[in-house]
Structures are given as C-alpha cells and as structure tokens.
Amino acid sequence: MFSLQNKVALITGASRGIGEEVAKLYAQAGAHVIVSSRKQEGVELVAEKIRKNGGKATALACHIGDQGAIESLISKIKQDMGTIDILVNNAAANPYFGHILDTPLSALKKTIEVNIEGYFLMSQLAGQMMREAGGGCIINTASVNGVTPGPMQGIYSITKAAIISMTKAFAKECAPQNIRVNAVLPGLTDTKFASALTSNDAMLKQIVPMIPMNRMAQPEEIAGAFLFLASPAASYITGVNLPVDGGILI
Numbered sequence: 001m002f003s004l005q006n007k008v009a010l011i012t013g014a015s016r017g018i019g020e021e022v023a024k025l026y027a028q029a030g031a032h033v034i035v036s037s038r039k040q041e042g043v044e045l046v047a048e049k050i051r052k053n054g055g056k057a058t059a060l061a062c063h064i065g066d067q068g069a070i071e072s073l074i075s076k077i078k079q080d081m082g083t084i085d086i087l088v089n090n091a092a093a094n095p096y097f098g099h100i101l102d103t104p105l106s107a108l109k110k111t112i113e114v115n116i117e118g119y120f121l122m123s124q125l126a127g128q129m130m131r132e133a134g135g136g137c138i139i140n141t142a143s144v145n146g147v148t149p150g151p152m153q154g155i156y157s158i159t160k161a162a163i164i165s166m167t168k169a170f171a172k173e174c175a176p177q178n179i180r181v182n183a184v185l186p187g188l189t190d191t192k193f194a195s196a197l198t199s200n201d202a203m204l205k206q207i208v209p210m211i212p213m214n215r216m217a218q219p220e221e222i223a224g225a226f227l228f229l230a231s232p233a234a235s236y237i238t239g240v241n242l243p244v245d246g247g248i249l250i
Helices: 017-028 040-052 067-081 105-133 154-177 201-210 219-230
Strands: 008-011 032-035 056-059 086-089 136-141 179-186 241-244
Touching (some): 008 067, 017 040, 017 056, 040 056, 067 105, 086 105, 086 219, 105 136, 105 154, 136 154, 154 179, 154 241, 179 219, 219 241
Parallel strands (some): 008 086, 086 136, 136 179
16 A cells, blocks of 8 residues: 555655655655755765665755756656656755845745745656656645744745645646645754754744644654655545644644
C-alpha cells in the first residue's frame, strides 16, 4: 500500500532537513531517488547515505531559482531515467526575517523566484513528462504560514499561500492526465532552515504554547505525510493541503 517500488522520485531541497528525510524514506519504500539541492557536495552526501543503506539514489545539484538550471536538470533526468514519477518541490528561500514594511527588494525577488517561480516551472516541466508517461504525482512543501502568516515572515508567508493555491490549480487541471498534486503544510520544525525561530528563545516562548502538542516537530515526523501522498494509499487524493503541525491550525 505504501510501496514506491520502481518509481523515480525527484526531491528538491534534499541536502538536509525535511527534504533529506523524505529522500531517505522514499528510498526505503523502493524508489530511485534523485537528491537535489543547490550544492553538489551536499546532495552527494545524502545520496551516499541512501546507497550505503541499500537504496537507489542519484545526486544532481540544481538551484530552483534559476530557470536554466531547472531546464537542464529535467532534461538530464529525462535522458538518464526516462521520466519522473514523483516530484517533491521542497527547496525554499526565506532570506528575510523582520517587519514586512522593511522587506528589501532583493529578498522579495529571491523569495518569489524560488518559492513561486521555481515551484511552478518544476511542476510544469515534470508534469509534461508525467503526462507523456500516463501519470504521476507532485507534492509541494507549503507551510502553516501560508494559512496564518508567521510573525516577521511576511513575504515567506505570502509565497507559501501562493503554493497552496498553486497546488489546487495544478490538481484541478492535471487530474484528467492522471497527475495528482498535493501539498504538505509543516508546522514549526527543528531544521537549519527554521533556525531563525528555533534558536530564538523569545520566539519559541511565543510560538510553542500555541501548538496543542506543545513542541516543535522533528523532520522525520513530517516525512511520513510525503510518503502517504506519493503512495498508492493516496490514489484518490488530489488538491489536498495537508497540515502536519502538531495541531496549530485547529
């Protein structure tokens, strides 16, 4: 029911955190995972861990804020692997932590380039391959911030809300092509990416009491939702934005 045997899965932002845990879990479920992130050495380390545990993994660096890099990545995968069965859009940018009125233009552009333009182009190009192959699955990493904006995270929250809408739009139009599109909305998770919050005691004292489970998540606790949505167990699920948040959105 949860097997990904013989599937080709591309996971972006997979050099650490949630992306790394998803890549490991997919490999355990039988997929050949393509571990991708900006730096080759980072994704190679993750791919090597997977191979040492008996899994199948390929490391391919790609900056998803760069259209040319995305096009090259998808072209290489098509040439080497034939298709992509599962795409996990997990790479993200959050370069600015501060008041929304003081957001630098450079941070605005970077966050939009990665979190919206990058996700859209990755989904479009991978989706075209899936359409040719007869179907596939796309899973986006959104955030609870896309539902309720996080403090001092204005533009990041705005882009995550866009990903929630993007998920629904792709799901609706791609369902006839047998392409399922869903999103996972993590809550506060103990990753380097979230270190602006997790290493800030004052912020934690504000946020953690708002979480019914009264703690942040570990990355491996988020990964299971990605396995479920990619697996045959979710074969009739599309357009869903699934919170994995300890109850904060209740």
